Every structure is written in C-alpha cells, then in structure tokens.
Amino acid sequence: MERIKTLIDKEWAEAFKNKMVLGTVVFMPLIFMVIPLFQLALMRNIPASELNDIPSTILAGCQVQNFTGSECMQGFLVNQFLLLFLLIPLAVPVTIASYSIVGEKSTRSLEPLLATPTSTAEIILGKALASVIPAIGATLVAFVIFLVGARFFVVSDRVYALFMNPTWYVAMLVVAPLMTVLSVNIAIIISSRVSDPRAAEQLGMLVMLPLMLMFFGAILGVIPLNVTTMLLLAVVTLALDAGLVVLGVKLFQRETILTRWK
Amino acid sequence: MIRTEGLSKTFDGGKKQPAIQAVKGLDLDIQQGEVFGFLGPNGAGKTTTVRMLCALIGPTAGRAWVNSYEVGQQNQQIRASVGILTEQPGMYDRLSAEKNLTIYAKLYGVKDVLGQVEKYLRMLGLWERRKDPAGSFSKGMKQKLAIARAILHEPATLFLDEPTAGLDPEAAKLVRDFIEDLETEGRTIFLCTHNLDEADRLCSKIGIFRQHLIKVDTPSRMKTAIFGRQVEFRLKQTDASLLDFVKRFDFVKQAALEDNRLILGLDDPEESNPLVVKALVQAGLAVQFVSEVRHSLEDVYLSLISDENDR
Structure with missing residues (x-):
C-alpha cells in the first residue's frame, strides 16, 4: 500500500507540473460545466412557438408533461450535456496516463522503476489510480458545481428535477468511474506502441468518438437519455473494461516493456 | 554474490525475423566483495545479462543466483537486494533531486528515508542542488544522482552500466573513488564498461563476453x-x-x-x-x-x- 501511495504521489508531482496535463484536468471540466449553465441562461425565455428544432419525440414528451416553451428547451438541451460530462472521465485519465507511461518511456525512467521491488500490480494500480482519482474527482466536482449553478438558471423546479433524476446519478456514479478505467487501459495499450506522449494522448482521445456519436444521436432524438440507456452503457463499458484490463496487464509486464515496447 | 549456470537468453524474433540468441551458456561465479568487470563489444548481450541478473527479464535456459536468491523464483527479493545504474540515468526531470531519491527510497522500503537521501546527496556532492529539478542538471550530475538512487537502499550487489560514460575527468574520478569505497564496504559490484583502463584499475576480476564468456580471470593473470x-x-x-x-x-x-x-x-x-x-x-x-x-x-x-x- 505504501508503494502505491508513493507512486501516486510521484505521478501527481510530475503530472501537475506539466501544463498540458494540468490544462486538461482543470479546463475540460470547467468548459463542460460552464457551457450547460450558459445554455440554461440563454433558454430562460423561449416561447412555445419556437420549439421547431426539437425532435418530435421529445416535443411529445414535453406536451405530455405540460412543459412551457422554456422548460421544454432547457430540459431538452441541458440533458444532452449529460453525455458531455461523461467525456471528462474519458479525457482526463487518458491525458495523465499517456504522459505518465509514454513520458517515462521517453525519459528512460521506466527501467529503474521496474528494477525496484515494486510488483507489477502495484505499478499498474499506482499509475491507474493516479489517473482515475483526479478524473472522477474532476467529474464529480464539475457536476456538483453545475447542480448548484443550475439552481439559479432553471425556469422551474420541474426542469431542475431532470438533473436530479436516476439517469444522471447512474451516469455520474456508475458510468463515469467505469469510463475512467476504460480510458486508463486504452492509454496503457497505446503506450506500448507509441513513443511520443502527445501522439499517445491524441490517439487516446479517439475513445471519445463513440460517446460523441451518442451525443448526436440524443440530439436527433434517436437515442433516448434514460436510466435504461445509462445502464446499458455501463454494462458495455464494464465488458470493455474487463477485456482491456486483461490486455493491459498482459502488456504491462517487465519483460514485455523492456524488450517489446517500441 | 552472483552465480550463473548455463544462463541463456533467446529473444523470439516473431513471424518475420529469426530468433536472436543474446546470451549463451553463461557460467559465472562472483564472490561477495568482488568488483567484476563485464567487458564486451556493443550488442554482446551485456545489458541482457544485467537485466536477467536484476530479475527484470527471465532466462530461457540455465539458472542464476544473486545474493543467494534464485532468478525466476525469488525475483522480488533479488530486486530488493540489488541496485542498478542503467545505461541512461532515467531521472524524473520535473522533480527535484531530493524528491527523485525520496520516491525511490520509499519504493525500496528504506526506513530512514530522509537520512539516506541526505547521506548520498552529500556524498556525491549534490546536496546544495537538492531542490533543483533533475532536468536542470548536467549529464555528470544526473549520472551521480542515478548512482545515489542505485545505492540508497544499501544493496549487497550493485550493477553499474557505464558509470563514467560522458563524465568529465573530475566527475569520473569522483565516481571511481566512490566505487572503490563501495568495494571496501564489502559490496559485490558488477561493472559493465567500455573504459578498459577504468576496469583495469577497479576490477578484481574481469569477464570478456560476446554472447558467451570468452575468458574470465583477474586482470593481471589474464595479461x-x-x-x-x-x-x-x-x-x-x-x-x-x-x-x-x-x-x-x-x-x-x-x-x-x-x-x-x-x-x-x-x-x-x-x-x-x-x-x-x-x-x-x-x-x-x-x-x-x-x-x-x-x-x-x-x-x-x-x-x-x-x-x-x-x-
């Protein structure tokens, strides 16, 4: 346990002296928190006659609940940002892990580390936790600040209740942590083939593509944003995590790193 | 002490390339307190041998014991009881010299972390620069810092890969004197070097190696x-x-x-x-x-x- 703590301490000391990593950890959650709040503020006075852009399925839901124009617009648009919040646990770990592993590879500091009595599991866990903890922390902090800020911009309690429902809780408390694990493992796999931290980071960001597709699907009304969708996303992410953890551990062996990593 | 019996390592070349035999049937017997010079041309398999003896990679044949622990069976004990200076210093450039050593002292389970860090920073003349990032150090200073990292946990056996490569004469002398001091403390030192004059001065035994051991003896008997x-x-x-x-x-x-x-x-x-x-x-x-x-x-x-x- 002491070694894992030391590794986390080392990873953070290194990572947070890197402006690129610090920028991603701080600014990405900030952006994904500010944009929805800004959207809420903009949508405070929307008459029902201006709801033409909203997909008919969503519009029908608004009519059932007897939402006003502003309520419908706020509820629809801001709910889409749920998926953008899920980009935080994907992007932050991939950045930290890319710099942590590929960075060590390029400065040749991995071999002295591997020569210590630290076990492979401790090294992987130390590096993974050093990426996962800030990512989950940043996601939750951004979400809480969003919830507090949204209170001032929503036009009614009925809209606010949309952010306090099980869909968001499953997303933030179940899907987000699973996404961080996915992201770290992808970073490890990419790190075994890439020698430049920036290249690893950019490749790692491709992990966000499926989520972006979901985002557009939700905007078009093709993918419903509800608890079932979030649970389905959690199951898929968990299955991917299981497979990638096995592959990541297989790749992160002393001999493999020293003799096969490029 | 280090002992090997028919130690061999073959790297699988994959589908496109043939397998490469890096080390072939190496027999060594290095006693406690000896400074052993491991000499050979580039690509001879010296680094592969060191990596096997430090339990970083496994042999494909043969057996080896380091500090009485068997390679492949007691790898964690081996890693805890040896120190290694790798070919590249590999420091954490953004962190201070002191922080670099503190991290390694903790990873090696050193009890008096601060005491050991101070001892070796002073011994290698880096104490005044302890708060500076390792990335701001000259090559020689980085090499000294890497030596301090290798010895922090007081290992019984030390593997040094080109310890004076790229150092100016004054820094090289400091490192050589330091190695002599380590020998008087009874540590076993496995020294890979291309500096044959240095090997002649420091080593009690020499092994000339290219994939296999060509000759092993004291420098004077070999001559x-x-x-x-x-x-x-x-x-x-x-x-x-x-x-x-x-x-x-x-x-x-x-x-x-x-x-x-x-x-x-x-x-x-x-x-x-x-x-x-x-x-x-x-x-x-x-x-x-x-x-x-x-x-x-x-x-x-x-x-x-x-x-x-x-x-």
Missing part, C-alpha cells in the same frame, strides 16, 4: 596468460646477431628487437634478468634500462576479441 611476462632491455646499440645470441638461453621463450630495445619473453624474470644483463655486458653491450613490459587490459581485450572474430 600474463596471453602475453606471458616480458622484459625490455634498452641498449645503447644493437645488431641483428643479438637475437641469435639471446635465444641460446633456455629460459628465453620469445625474443624481439625493436630499434635499440630487446624484448624477451621470460617465465621467471626475477631469476633470468641478472643472467641476461651479465651476458649482454660480457658481450660488450651497454645496458641502459631494464623494465617489465606492462600490457594494458585493452591489449588483452583486443587480442581476445580478435581471436574470437577469427573463429
């Missing part, structure tokens, strides 16, 4: 085995008949004449030299100097590697 003992007699004047004159003596194994220097190969120079000098003087030759020919380890190394190339 004698290859070149014999040779004595140079510097004369005021010589002539060609001198060679036939000295070859009459049974104890003269070889004889050569270079300018006014007569070089003789002798089994027992202490006994033979007075007889040779007496004969030369009686023959009317003026002997100016008598001295033993000192062969360098470089001569030995080049001779052995050249023989190996001819095979």
Whole structure:
C-alpha cells in the first residue's frame, strides 16, 4: 500500500507540473460545466412557438408533461450535456496516463522503476489510480458545481428535477468511474506502441468518438437519455473494461516493456 | 554474490525475423566483495545479462543466483537486494533531486528515508542542488544522482552500466573513488564498461563476453596468460646477431628487437634478468634500462576479441 501511495504521489508531482496535463484536468471540466449553465441562461425565455428544432419525440414528451416553451428547451438541451460530462472521465485519465507511461518511456525512467521491488500490480494500480482519482474527482466536482449553478438558471423546479433524476446519478456514479478505467487501459495499450506522449494522448482521445456519436444521436432524438440507456452503457463499458484490463496487464509486464515496447 | 549456470537468453524474433540468441551458456561465479568487470563489444548481450541478473527479464535456459536468491523464483527479493545504474540515468526531470531519491527510497522500503537521501546527496556532492529539478542538471550530475538512487537502499550487489560514460575527468574520478569505497564496504559490484583502463584499475576480476564468456580471470593473470611476462632491455646499440645470441638461453621463450630495445619473453624474470644483463655486458653491450613490459587490459581485450572474430 505504501508503494502505491508513493507512486501516486510521484505521478501527481510530475503530472501537475506539466501544463498540458494540468490544462486538461482543470479546463475540460470547467468548459463542460460552464457551457450547460450558459445554455440554461440563454433558454430562460423561449416561447412555445419556437420549439421547431426539437425532435418530435421529445416535443411529445414535453406536451405530455405540460412543459412551457422554456422548460421544454432547457430540459431538452441541458440533458444532452449529460453525455458531455461523461467525456471528462474519458479525457482526463487518458491525458495523465499517456504522459505518465509514454513520458517515462521517453525519459528512460521506466527501467529503474521496474528494477525496484515494486510488483507489477502495484505499478499498474499506482499509475491507474493516479489517473482515475483526479478524473472522477474532476467529474464529480464539475457536476456538483453545475447542480448548484443550475439552481439559479432553471425556469422551474420541474426542469431542475431532470438533473436530479436516476439517469444522471447512474451516469455520474456508475458510468463515469467505469469510463475512467476504460480510458486508463486504452492509454496503457497505446503506450506500448507509441513513443511520443502527445501522439499517445491524441490517439487516446479517439475513445471519445463513440460517446460523441451518442451525443448526436440524443440530439436527433434517436437515442433516448434514460436510466435504461445509462445502464446499458455501463454494462458495455464494464465488458470493455474487463477485456482491456486483461490486455493491459498482459502488456504491462517487465519483460514485455523492456524488450517489446517500441 | 552472483552465480550463473548455463544462463541463456533467446529473444523470439516473431513471424518475420529469426530468433536472436543474446546470451549463451553463461557460467559465472562472483564472490561477495568482488568488483567484476563485464567487458564486451556493443550488442554482446551485456545489458541482457544485467537485466536477467536484476530479475527484470527471465532466462530461457540455465539458472542464476544473486545474493543467494534464485532468478525466476525469488525475483522480488533479488530486486530488493540489488541496485542498478542503467545505461541512461532515467531521472524524473520535473522533480527535484531530493524528491527523485525520496520516491525511490520509499519504493525500496528504506526506513530512514530522509537520512539516506541526505547521506548520498552529500556524498556525491549534490546536496546544495537538492531542490533543483533533475532536468536542470548536467549529464555528470544526473549520472551521480542515478548512482545515489542505485545505492540508497544499501544493496549487497550493485550493477553499474557505464558509470563514467560522458563524465568529465573530475566527475569520473569522483565516481571511481566512490566505487572503490563501495568495494571496501564489502559490496559485490558488477561493472559493465567500455573504459578498459577504468576496469583495469577497479576490477578484481574481469569477464570478456560476446554472447558467451570468452575468458574470465583477474586482470593481471589474464595479461600474463596471453602475453606471458616480458622484459625490455634498452641498449645503447644493437645488431641483428643479438637475437641469435639471446635465444641460446633456455629460459628465453620469445625474443624481439625493436630499434635499440630487446624484448624477451621470460617465465621467471626475477631469476633470468641478472643472467641476461651479465651476458649482454660480457658481450660488450651497454645496458641502459631494464623494465617489465606492462600490457594494458585493452591489449588483452583486443587480442581476445580478435581471436574470437577469427573463429
């Protein structure tokens, strides 16, 4: 346990002296928190006659609940940002892990580390936790600040209740942590083939593509944003995590790193 | 101590390339407190051997023991009981020298972390720069910091890969003196170096290696085995008949004449030299100097590697 703590301490000391990593950890959650709040503020006075852009399925839901124009617009648009919040646990770990592993590879500091009595599991866990903890922390902090800020911009309690429902809780408390694990493992796999931290980071960001597709699907009304969708996303992410953890551990062996990593 | 029996390592070349045998049947026996010089050309398999002995990669055949722990069976104990200076210092450049060492002291489970860090930073002349990022250090300073990292946990065996490569003469001397101090503390040191003069000065035993061990012995015995003992007699004047004159003596194994220097190969120079000098003087030759020919380890190394190339 002491070694894992030391590794986390080392990873953070290194990572947070890197402006690129610090920028991603701080600014990405900030952006994904500010944009929805800004959207809420903009949508405070929307008459029902201006709801033409909203997909008919969503519009029908608004009519059932007897939402006003502003309520419908706020509820629809801001709910889409749920998926953008899920980009935080994907992007932050991939950045930290890319710099942590590929960075060590390029400065040749991995071999002295591997020569210590630290076990492979401790090294992987130390590096993974050093990426996962800030990512989950940043996601939750951004979400809480969003919830507090949204209170001032929503036009009614009925809209606010949309952010306090099980869909968001499953997303933030179940899907987000699973996404961080996915992201770290992808970073490890990419790190075994890439020698430049920036290249690893950019490749790692491709992990966000499926989520972006979901985002557009939700905007078009093709993918419903509800608890079932979030649970389905959690199951898929968990299955991917299981497979990638096995592959990541297989790749992160002393001999493999020293003799096969490029 | 380090012991290997038929230690071998073959790297699988994959589908497109043939397998590469990096180390073949290595037998070594290095006692506690010895400084062992592991010499060989680039690509000879030295780093692979060090990695196997430090339990970083596994052998494909043979067995090895380091500090009485068996490679492949007790890897964690081996890693805890050895220190390694890798070819590249590999420091965390954004972190201070002190933080670099503190991290490693904790990973090695050192009890008095701050005490050990201070001890070695002072010993290697880095204490005043302890708060500076390692990335701001010169190559020599980084190398000293890496040596401090390798020794922090007081390992019984130390593997040093090119410890003075790229250092200025003053820093190189400091490192060499430091290695001598480590030897007096009874540590086993496994030194990979291309600096043969350094190996000659520091090592009690030398192994010349290229995929397999070509020869292992003390530097002086190795020189004698290859070149014999040779004595140079510097004369005021010589002539060609001198060679036939000295070859009459049974104890003269070889004889050569270079300018006014007569070089003789002798089994027992202490006994033979007075007889040779007496004969030369009686023959009317003026002997100016008598001295033993000192062969360098470089001569030995080049001779052995050249023989190996001819095979």
